[in-house]
Amino acid sequence: MQQVPWWHTRLTDAGIRATRKRVLVLEVLLTEAQxxxxxxxxxxxxxxxxxxxxxxVYRALSSLVxxxxxxxxxxxxxxxxxxxGPTRHHHLICRTCGLVTEEATKKRPxxxxxxxxxxxxxxxxxxxxPANPG
Amino acid sequence: MQQVPWWHTRLTDAGIRATRKRVLVLEVLLTEAQxxxxxxxxxxxxxxxxxxxxxxVYRALSSLVxxxxxxxxxxxxxxxxxxxGPTRHHHLICRTCGLVTEEATKKRPxxxxxxxxxxxxxxxxxxxxPANPG
DNA sequence: TAGAAAGTGAAAATCATTGTCAAGCTGGAG
DNA sequence: CTCCAGCTTGACAATGATTTTCACTTTCTA
Numbered sequence: 001m002q003q004v005p006w007w008h009t010r011l012t013d014a015g016i017r018a019t020r021k022r023v024l025v026l027e028v029l030l031t032e033a034q035x036x037x038x039x040x041x042x043x044x045x046x047x048x049x050x051x052x053x054x055x056x057v058y059r060a061l062s063s064l065v066x067x068x069x070x071x072x073x074x075x076x077x078x079x080x081x082x083x084x085g086p087t088r089h090h091h092l093i094c095r096t097c098g099l100v101t102e103e104a105t106k107k108r109p110x111x112x113x114x115x116x117x118x119x120x121x122x123x124x125x126x127x128x129x130p131a132n133p134g
Numbered sequence: 135m136q137q138v139p140w141w142h143t144r145l146t147d148a149g150i151r152a153t154r155k156r157v158l159v160l161e162v163l164l165t166e167a168q169x170x171x172x173x174x175x176x177x178x179x180x181x182x183x184x185x186x187x188x189x190x191v192y193r194a195l196s197s198l199v200x201x202x203x204x205x206x207x208x209x210x211x212x213x214x215x216x217x218x219g220p221t222r223h224h225h226l227i228c229r230t231c232g233l234v235t236e237e238a239t240k241k242r243p244x245x246x247x248x249x250x251x252x253x254x255x256x257x258x259x260x261x262x263x264p265a266n267p268g
Numbered sequence: 269t270a271g272a273a274a275g276t277g278a279a280a281a282t283c284a285t286t287g288t289c290a291a292g293c294t295g296g297a298g
Numbered sequence: 299c300t301c302c303a304g305c306t307t308g309a310c311a312a313t314g315a316t317t318t319t320c321a322c323t324t325t326c327t328a
Contacts, residue, residue, distance in 0.1 A: 017294085019306065039284080053308035058285065074208045077316080078284070090253070092246055111256030112226055118252070119224070122245030151325070153275065173315080187277040192316065211285080212315070 007069060010086070014067035024050055025060035026069065026083075035073050035080030035093075035100055073100065073116065090114045096124035141203060144220070148201035158184055159194035160203065160217075169207050169214030169234055207234065207250065224248045230258035 007026060011018045028041050028048075036044075042057045061081050064070040071084045073093055082100055084091075092101040099121055105114055141160060145152045162175050162182075170178075176191045195215050198204040205218040207227055216234055218225075226235040229252055239248055 017305075019293085021307070037284090051308095055286085055309080056307055059306085094246075095249065111259065112228075112251075113254040113259055114251055115229065115253040117246075117248055117250070119249040120247040125245065125247055151274070153325075155276070171315090189278080189317085190276055193275080 010069055011063075011067050016063050016067050021052055021056050022060045022063060024052060025057055026064060029064070029070055029081065029083040032082070035075075035082040035098065037078050037080050041081070090116060092117045092119070092121070094119065094121035094124055096120055144203055145197075145201050150197050150201050155186055155190050156194045156197060158186060159191055160198060163198070163204055163215065163217040166216070169209075169216040169232065171212050171214050175215070205250075224250060226251045226253070226255070228253065228255035228258055230254055 008018045011022070016022070024045055025041065028036070028044050032041075038054065038057050038061055041061070042052065042054045045052050045057070061070065061072070065072050065081070068086070069083065070081050071091060073080045073082070073091070075093075075095075075098065080098075085102065088105050089102045090105045092103055093099075093116060095118055101121075103117075108114070142152045145156070150156075158179055159175065162170070162178050166175075172188065172191050172195055175195070176186065176188045179186050179191070195204065195206070199206050199215070202220070203217065204215050205225060207214045207216070207225070209227075209229075209232065214232070216225075219236065222239050223236045224239045226237055227233075227250060233255055235255075237251075242248070
């Protein structure tokens with residue numbers, strides 16, 4: 001029934017072309033469960049035998065964020081990206097291990113719209129580790 | 135009864151000297167209700183007729199964060215700093231206007247320790263504005 | 269007061285990210 | 299099918315916040 005991939009619709013709905021390079025970047029995001037930096041995503045693509053410039057990776061990620069297909073997180077000076085679903089949710093991001101969890105968003109009495117929650121996950125609080133693993 | 139300023143105790147308890155330059159930086163933080171960047175804090179100090187290097191401001195802010203006297207926020211590529219109290223709390227940070235609010239931290243069933251909550255405050259959601267005011 | 273340790277600052281170095289600009293692709297009009 | 303305007307791409311330069319370096323100064327303890 002579906003003529004085009006689901007993300008194609010999401011992209012075009014957001015007024016963004018599903019170009020070859022953008023789709024390549026999206027494909028990597030779809031295989032990465034946890035947030036990835038632009039640089040790592042770029043070398044992943046090169047490793048897969050694709051030809052893409054780092055600048056293009058940055059721009060593609062930016063487009064995907066605009067289209068609501070991905071979320072950007074600011075960890076320690078670096079921005080990481082992760083695919084994200086269409087349902088109303090926010091993210092819990094552990095400052096220690098970098099793990100990201102989606103959580104359904106509830107309405108708050110003060111009207112504040114939660115987008116990201118940074119903190120320490122239960123595991124890391126219990127067994128402190130040095131830093132975000134590569 | 136109190137022989138030294140309250141923050142002196144907090145600093146030394148954290149193993150950090152209350153040097154002249156650090157105190158200068160702390161004084162600016164105490165007068166700023168909302169988060170301020172290292173660069174702005176530096177020019178504020180110069181404006182007050184003090185001689186401090188930008189490098190020192192960065193290091194002082196870092197020390198104050200380590201000592202638990204200040205909190206660091208990562209907005210759009212820039213880090214901002216704000217004085218913060220000794221009670222158990224986390225912060226709500228509006229991505230649009232930059233406003234920071236302290237909120238008492240409650241225990242979560244999943245054990246996640248909340249440190250910062252980023253999102254859109256009620257006012258900004260109601261009346262969208264261009265960007266974080268200077 | 270002396271000495272060791274910590275702090276300071278100007279300038280250089282880092283490093284992620286963005287701007288530039290010429291060349292490449294794409295999709296619709298004809 | 300072909301052409302053209304406009305979006306996209308990518309190598310390289312530029313930016314800008316933060317950190318490192320290193321020689322000098324201040325602070326704290328004995």
